[in-house]
Amino acid sequence: MNEKQLAGEKAAEFVKNGMTVGLGTGSTVYYTIRRIGEMVKEGLTIKAVSTSSSTTRLAESLRIPLVSIDEAGKLDLTIDGADEVDPAFRGIKGGGGALFFEKIVAAASERSIWVVGSDKLVDRLGRFPLPVEVVPFGYSQVYRRLFDKGLNPKLRMSGENRYITDSGNYIIDLQLGAIGDPEALNDWLNGITGVVEHGLFLGMANAVVVARQDIVEVKERENG
Ligand SMILES: O=C(CO)[C@H](O)[C@H](O)COP(=O)(O)O
DSSP states (O other): OOHHHHHHHHHGGGOOTTOEEEEOOSTTHHHHHHHHHHHHHTTOOOEEEESSHHHHHHHHHTTOOBOOHHHHOSEEEEEEOOSEEOTTSOEEOOTTSOHHHHHHHHHTEEEEEEEEEGGGBOSSTTSSOEEEEEOSTTHHHHHHHHHHTTOOEEEOEETTEEOOOTTSOEEEEEOOSOOSOHHHHHHHHHTSTTEEEESEEOSOOSEEEEEETTEEEEEEOTTO
């Protein structure tokens, strides 16, 4: 079994009867969702909230009952992947482009668990490009501000076309190498008009399920 499958399936053990569960997006949480689908088939009763069109399609194919985030109210648990996780449980997300809905769902959840292979654990965030979701109107103005700040922006493409998120926005990826102060960058990005959301997830993960070869470990954040 590969690391993604091992971590993904382990996290499904945290899903209990009666819960409202956020379903993340990506190739690791795919295994969680698939396992939850089996559990539902075996009699588990849950409501789930999807974070993307691709996860909606997957959950529907597995007959996992979905509700909108507005119907759900407070969620008990969200399980999602991550692109990088540092020792303080801060992360970069959005490689799959679903960061905006993922952050809304995580913020509405009592508890968030990330599922990752060991390659996602880093000492310092920033090797993975940091996605910034921007509204199409005036996106080049935002691009210029990011460029002027030395953040090496790159407009995400899908073949010949601009990549479009589920909410109809563009993504600008920042090639940072290493982020000295994630909190300061978070605050600066949040202050830019035209930025819808970005992929720095700070103080959001309560636990990380990480697989290293054939060993899976659940790391709990202190005070998390
Ligand atoms: O944030 C995400 C999508 O927006 C994913 O969770 C992240 O990219 C990790 O994906 P994978 O498990 O496929 O490596």
